[in-house]
Amino acid sequence: MTTISHEYKRVFVWEVPVRIFHWVNFIAIIALIATGILIGNPPALMSGAEATNQYWFGINRFIHFAAGYIFTLNLVYRVFWSFMGNKYANWKVFFPFSKKRRKNMSHVLKSDILLQNLKNSSFSNISVGHNAVASFSYLIFFILILLQIATGFALYADNATWWFPKLFAWVIPLFGGDALVRLMHHIIMWFVIIFSIVHIYLVMYHDWLEGRGEVSSMFGGFKFVRKERVDIKKELND
Amino acid sequence: MSTTEKKQDTYYESIIKNGFSRRDFIKFTAFMAAYLGYETSAVAQIATALKTTPRLPIIWEHYQECTCCSESFIRTNHPIVADIILDKVSLDYTLTLMAASGHQAEAAKKATMDKYKGEYILAVEGSVPMGEDGIYCCIAGKTALQQLQEAAAGAKAIIAWGSCASSGCVQSAKPNPTGATPIHKIITDKPIIRVPGCPPIGEVMAGVIVHVIAFGKLPELDRQGRPKAFYAKRVHDSCYRRPYFDAGLFVEEFDDESAKKGHCLYKVGCKGPVTYNSCGSIKWNNGVSYPIQSGHGCFGCSEDNFWDNGPIYERLTNVPGFGIEANADKVGMVAAGVVAGAAAGHAIASTMSKRKEHKGRVDSGKDIEKQVD
Numbered sequence: 001m002t003t004i005s006h007e008y009k010r011v012f013v014w015e016v017p018v019r020i021f022h023w024v025n026f027i028a029i030i031a032l033i034a035t036g037i038l039i040g041n042p043p044a045l046m047s048g049a050e051a052t053n054q055y056w057f058g059i060n061r062f063i064h065f066a067a068g069y070i071f072t073l074n075l076v077y078r079v080f081w082s083f084m085g086n087k088y089a090n091w092k093v094f095f096p097f098s099k100k101r102r103k104n105m106s107h108v109l110k111s112d113i114l115l116q117n118l119k120n121s122s123f124s125n126i127s128v129g130h131n132a133v134a135s136f137s138y139l140i141f142f143i144l145i146l147l148q149i150a151t152g153f154a155l156y157a158d159n160a161t162w163w164f165p166k167l168f169a170w171v172i173p174l175f176g177g178d179a180l181v182r183l184m185h186h187i188i189m190w191f192v193i194i195f196s197i198v199h200i201y202l203v204m205y206h207d208w209l210e211g212r213g214e215v216s217s218m219f220g221g222f223k224f225v226r227k228e229r230v231d232i233k234k235e236l237n238d
Numbered sequence: 239m240s241t242t243e244k245k246q247d248t249y250y251e252s253i254i255k256n257g258f259s260r261r262d263f264i265k266f267t268a269f270m271a272a273y274l275g276y277e278t279s280a281v282a283q284i285a286t287a288l289k290t291t292p293r294l295p296i297i298w299e300h301y302q303e304c305t306c307c308s309e310s311f312i313r314t315n316h317p318i319v320a321d322i323i324l325d326k327v328s329l330d331y332t333l334t335l336m337a338a339s340g341h342q343a344e345a346a347k348k349a350t351m352d353k354y355k356g357e358y359i360l361a362v363e364g365s366v367p368m369g370e371d372g373i374y375c376c377i378a379g380k381t382a383l384q385q386l387q388e389a390a391a392g393a394k395a396i397i398a399w400g401s402c403a404s405s406g407c408v409q410s411a412k413p414n415p416t417g418a419t420p421i422h423k424i425i426t427d428k429p430i431i432r433v434p435g436c437p438p439i440g441e442v443m444a445g446v447i448v449h450v451i452a453f454g455k456l457p458e459l460d461r462q463g464r465p466k467a468f469y470a471k472r473v474h475d476s477c478y479r480r481p482y483f484d485a486g487l488f489v490e491e492f493d494d495e496s497a498k499k500g501h502c503l504y505k506v507g508c509k510g511p512v513t514y515n516s517c518g519s520i521k522w523n524n525g526v527s528y529p530i531q532s533g534h535g536c537f538g539c540s541e542d543n544f545w546d547n548g549p550i551y552e553r554l555t556n557v558p559g560f561g562i563e564a565n566a567d568k569v570g571m572v573a574a575g576v577v578a579g580a581a582a583g584h585a586i587a588s589t590m591s592k593r594k595e596h597k598g599r600v601d602s603g604k605d606i607e608k609q610v611d
Contacts, residue, residue, distance in 0.1 A: 006602045041553060044490055057486030115591040159475060173461040178512030179547040183566060190570030194577045201581035209592055211599055
């Protein structure tokens with residue numbers, strides 16, 4: 001290992017489409033959770049008013065469905081980008097099958113989750129894009145989200161006139177009825193909430209500890225790596 | 239039973255013989271076509287079919303059930319509906335309504351099964367117990383399973399009346415001590431129409447039979463084997479209280495002001511939003527009312543396993559494996575709390591464990607600070 005300076009170089013990690021995806025996703029999830037909780041257990045708002053003069057629950061459900069569409073299309077867009085984007089956005093980073101990513105996973109688990117102070121840390125253990133644990137958690141989250149999309153559109157399909165939601169109509173008979181599908185949709189929402197808590201916390205943790213622009217990278221797209229890391233790569237290439 | 243010997247009357251002949259006028263008959267066909275959701279041209283089709291088709295032999299079996307399906311059936315709101323089914327469709331065997339009993343009844347059933355092999359309709363009311371070799375339900379010395387297999391072998395199609403026959407209903411609720419099993423899980427080589435409901439609406443039952451008679455085939459079925467004409471819509475989506483749902487006006491307690499005003503019963507556990515049936519449009523007892531109109535939430539009686547789908551008077555169903563009182567929100571909130579707590583714990587632990595590493599960076603950052611103007 002070369003001697004470590006405190007000089008950093010700026011890396012462009014998150015391209016514009018990735019950042020747009022992230023923030024659209026953020027807004028859609030907040031809208032979906034907020035309206036979804038209201039649908040699950042509507043508060044007794046304006047219960048004295050006449051039905052003629054209000055439609056808030058209908059509007060609430062409309063926002064939920066509209067946000068659901070945006071959320072889904074946004075996800076499709078991100079999957080597309082995982083074939084088009086840079087190496088940090090590539091679909092490969094979500095599968096921890098390479099030796100390097102498995103090693104990184106064990107490093108992150110030891111160093112960041114169990115908070116061990118490891119000696120002999122090498123540059124390859126310091127992630128520039130997603131770390132291996134995070135990206136793998138996104139893969140699991142993605143599968144969970146597919147289930148959420150399927151159950152959501154399955155419940156919506158019956159009243160839909162468009163073919164797209166009807167693609168999911170088979171989900172209802174698969175689980176035997178709306179009641180169970182609705183419960184699954186509800187439970188997955190809580191997984192999303194829990195995921196979000198962990199996600200936000202760990203981003204703040206990394207930013208606090210490493211100071212490499214973890215939080216701001218999702219706004220500007222840049223993270224920082226030590227100068228030596230770039231030099232080593234240069235040497236290898238020469 | 240004697241009808242099996244001589245030439246069978248057509249439905250029309252039987253109806254006229256029974257003292258109805260042709261006008262009554264045409265009204266009836268219009269009525270059925272409307273229920274089945276057909277356009278007016280179907281009225282003539284149904285009329286022609288009923289004039290030319292000989293009466294359809296039906297064997298109506300009763301297994302683990304309460305006969306509420308039969309009770310609902312005889313309360314259909316057009317006199318010919320009741321007549322056509324009970325008198326005119328040759329109900330060659332039905333425990334509740336036939337005159338014969340004992341060996342005579344079994345003999346009549348055997349005779350129909352032999353004579354109309356491959357032509358008769360088998361209507362089944364009730365589930366079949368599969369536990370303990372089926373001894374929980376025996377008729378004429380045979381188990382329900384044996385009876386069903388014999389009757390199904392020569393049937394053209396099977397109608398599974400009610401939730402018992404189509405999903406198992408209360409006797410198959412956990413822990414299902416008798417191993418109550420719906421028909422479609424036992425007989426797999428015959429077309430089966432599932433007509434769920436506890437009981438199904440009488441007009442729905444009549445509609446299914448008239449469709450089979452008039453068009454010689456099963457009505458169009460959905461993915462779950464239910465006739466689309468009656469089970470394509472949620473009760474919620476055809477409910478007259480739906481505008482209150484969209485306006486966000488809900489009954490909170492059964493004795494509150496909203497209940498008096500007839501607001502939506504969503505929050506007191508109405509299962510209308512997850513239940514497919516025609517209650518909101520056809521209603522019950524000659525169109526008088528249906529549960530929601532009478533101020534009580536929908537039970538979800540036409541949904542599979544509705545007895546196990548959580549409490550009747552609450553929205554959120556129980557999460558399996560988390561005890562009786564834990565609903566999804568409570569489990570979710572506790573889990574989110576635990577995770578948030580773990581994150582806070584991790585944050586505190588990291589300030590200690592990573593103190594040196596962090597301090598190094600802060601110190602070097604401070605050095606740089608001094609170099610900046």
